[in-house]
Amino acid sequence: MNYFSEAIAWILDPANASGPSGVWARCWEHLWYTLLAVVLACVIAIPLGYLVGHTRRGRGLVVVSSGAARALPTLGVVTLVGLVLGIGLVAPMVALVLLAVPSVLAGAYAGIEAIDRRTVDAARAMGMSEWEVLTRVEIPLGLPLLLGGVRSATLQVIATATLAAYVGAGGLGRFLFLGLKTQDYPQMLASALLVVAIALLMEGVFEISERAAARRLHTA
């Protein structure tokens, strides 16, 4: 309890708030890393997931390789890529994207796979081209599950983005590693609390957008 109130006090201390290594700056950095990693993961995983979902081919391959990617220890990846490419943002970004891809991929193809086959068959029988079937039926109806996948990817990345500081990049991990080095436990706890706060914030954003999607698609 004592650590807890000290951590809160640390966060609220104006001396820690501003400046390039202040709480606000680190929060923004953390959010920015998260968004960048998730967007990159989406750019890779969504087209691939749609391809697998639409053609119903290669699902086994995707499941196996996502499983393998999930099993990779993120710290190991950060260290390894860091050793090759040096200190900076690239190594943690590679690791975070690898972490986010499986969930997004699963959301993208599962969203399409979950659609009633008869609905897709009907769309095709009406004379929709494959592209129209994908864009007018499969993508909209698959949106809720895709959002679910992006949501869980985002949460994983928020929690793991602390590792960026391990190879010299910024983010809320800075406070964590700094606190660890100086045995400043309130600062470590403050870092964790801020990560939780950002996670909750993103949860709220996703909750709202998932509801909006469900309302628009008339699926809830």
Place this chain on the structure above:
Amino acid sequence: MIRFDDVSKSYPDGTEAVRSFTLEAPTGQTTVLVGSSGCGKTTLLRMVNRMVDPTSGRVWIDDENVADVPPVPLRRRIGYVMQNAGLLPHRKVIDNIATVPLLTGTPKAQAHARAHELMELVGLESSMANRYPDQLSGGQQQRVGVARGLAADPNILLMDEPFGAVDPLVRADLQAELLRIQRELHKTIVFVTHDIAEALALGDQIVILAKGARIAQAGTPQQVVSEPADSFVADFLGLGRGALDLHLRETAGGTLVVDALGRPAGRLADGPGPEA
């Protein structure tokens, strides 16, 4: 005119759904394919719009081999009403009906105006235009399916047990509606059902199918009932059980016609009646 020319279909798993099927469905008439479950009716129907490609043989629309027409434009000019309505759950009724016109680039206002006309034609209240399919009853969904099939004003209408999922009263209602629409529009209709009463009510030509889409008999409703080709057809029609038998019963109010269960089917009138 639609012509099946010695078509066969084997599915990859070895099922021989259709074997050497030849038939002509005349322009402007309703041809009803009737047969028990799994005899290949849906397979035949889907060969017309290339949702199924025959393993051998050809399907002709007038003088055009459908195999030579790219599937997407072919499907857009053939109305298809599916067994389960097959509506798009994320689109309003009005947009479901207007699916094909919107795909072919008809301006939205025009496509919607046409969809409203069709809703009236199939007996849907215009207040339902902005509902979603899951807010409709089964019978209403079927009507939307029929309206959608008609939306691009196709010459050909394929109907796969379109009234299967509704109760007998609504079914009779939809059948009457279809007869009225057909009197007005004269489409070339291929209609699939396994209900013999429905086949007799709607068909100009009735095709009774056995397994593998073997034609047991093809003819007018009158022909199949009065001259069943063999015992399979007679059994299928239920003639042995007397299912289609009608009897005359004298009452104080005149001569009644009663059905196999003794329920009054109508009143005996003078003369031979109109030609079907």
